[in-house]
Amino acid sequence: MSKITYAILLLMIAIVAVAPADAWTERTSAADAQILVLQKGRSTVIEADEAFSTLVVADPDIAEAMATSNRSFFLRGKVPGATTVLIYNAAGEISELIDVEVELSLDELRTDLGNLLPGERIDVYPVHDGIFLDGKLTTAAAADMAVQVAERYVPGGVANGLSVGQSQQVLLEVRFLEASRSAVKEIGFGNTMDGRDAVAVTEPSTVSGLASKTVALFTNVGGENIDIELRALEEKGIVRTLAEPNLVALSGDTASFLAGGEFPIPVAAEDGQITVEFKKFGVSLDFMPTVLGDGLVNLRVRPEVSQLDRNNGIRAADVEIPGISVRRADTTVELHDGQAFAIAGLLQNDYSNDVRQTPWLGNIPVLGSLFSSKRYQRQ
Incomplete structure (x- = not known):
């Protein structure tokens, strides 16, 4: 073997031995990528280790890069996520890798x-x-x-x-009362019930396991306890108690009450079939308390009084369907522990017309009005 052939053989062996070393070096640099944490909407300027020719962002929706010189670039986080920035040198080789994690600014x-x-x-x-x-x-x-x-x-x-930390419950004591307006005014009681002379007083009472005391509906009118007066009026038949429920609900949940019933309503369905739905009527109450702290309770209350009204009903397929007369209120109040409040004005008007006349004479045209009297009454 000549010296020239021997020299060529040694050169080929050297090239084969060096090539794997170069490939390993490139993988090692990729494994040693930098990690950069960037907040959404924030930016930073990064200095490269050597001059570069190209910047590539693996996912441009997450971050964007813009060169400011051949040794530095501007990087901004766009949306939360992870991506990689690849930096290529002048020879077209990857010189640096930067793993970018974009987080929310908290x-x-x-x-x-x-x-x-x-x-x-x-x-x-x-x-x-x-x-x-x-x-x-x-x-x-x-x-x-x-x-x-x-x-x-x-x-x-x-x-x-x-x-x-602790489940909080609220107990609400409720009284639904119905009064005849004319009867109340006849005894002079309605003149003081305009809200100006009513002062709420605290009637605290606790229930075992409840974090909140009761909200009692008691007021003072003219120095006398209205609860006593209402009971006296109830005994005389002037005021009637419709319902007196006690409701308990967790803070943030809704408690409901219904004293009444449900009546069926035929409803047309597919293929001409008739189904039945039930509508509720009676005395109902929905309330949702939220304990705000420092003894303050946010209370959403929805009382409703409804009854069947056959005068406003309809007839369908030989079936008489009554209407519903509804009196409803929906309000939100904030009360301290033990305070009371009242809702009034759920009115129902009933009119009556009484005619009194002198027998025979009251029926005479024109002159009959002189021998008769009419009385209109609203309840």
Whole structure:
């Protein structure tokens, strides 16, 4: 073998031995990629280790890069997620890899929660495409507010892990009363029931296991307890108690009461079939309490008094369907523990016309009005 042939053989062996080393070096640099955490909407300037010719963002929807020189570039996070920035040198080789993680900016959210709910411990953690709220709060209202504030930052992306330290219950004592307006005015009682002279007084009473005292419907009118007066009027038949329920509900839940019944209504269905639906009537009440803290309760109340009204009914398929006369109110109040409130004005008008006349003479045309009297009465 000549010296020239031997030299060529040694050169080929050297090339074969060096090539795997170069490939391993490239994989090693890819494995040693930098990790950069960037907040959504924030940007930073990155200095490259050497001059580059090309920048490539694997997922441009998550982040965007723009070169400011051949050694630096501008990087901005667009939406939460993860992507990779590939930096190519002048030879077209990958010189650097940067793994970019874009997260939500939670500092402002933490500040808002601290200002709106002082004293509450709320932890905020970023998760994929959203945030996670954790902590134990004093009231359910505080937990609801925290979720609503977080939804402003990440609509539809809030995972609620908040809990309330103790279940809170509210007991509501209710009295549904019906009075004849004319009978009340005849005894002079209605003149004082205009709300100006009524003062709410606290009648605290507790039930075992309840966090809140009762809301008792007692007022003072002219220094006398109206509850005593109402019972006296009830004994005389002027005032009638329709229902007197006691309702208990968890804070944030709804309690319902119905004293009445249901009547069937035929409803046309598919293929000409007739089905039956039932409509409720009577005395009903829905209320939803929310304990706000410091003895304050937000109370949404919906009382309703309804009865069958055959004068406004209809006839369908030889079936007489009565109408429903409804008196309803829907209101929201805030009361302290033990306070009372009243809702009035669910009126029903009944008119009567009494004619009194002198026998025979009252029937004479024109002159008969001189021998008769009429009395209109509204109940």
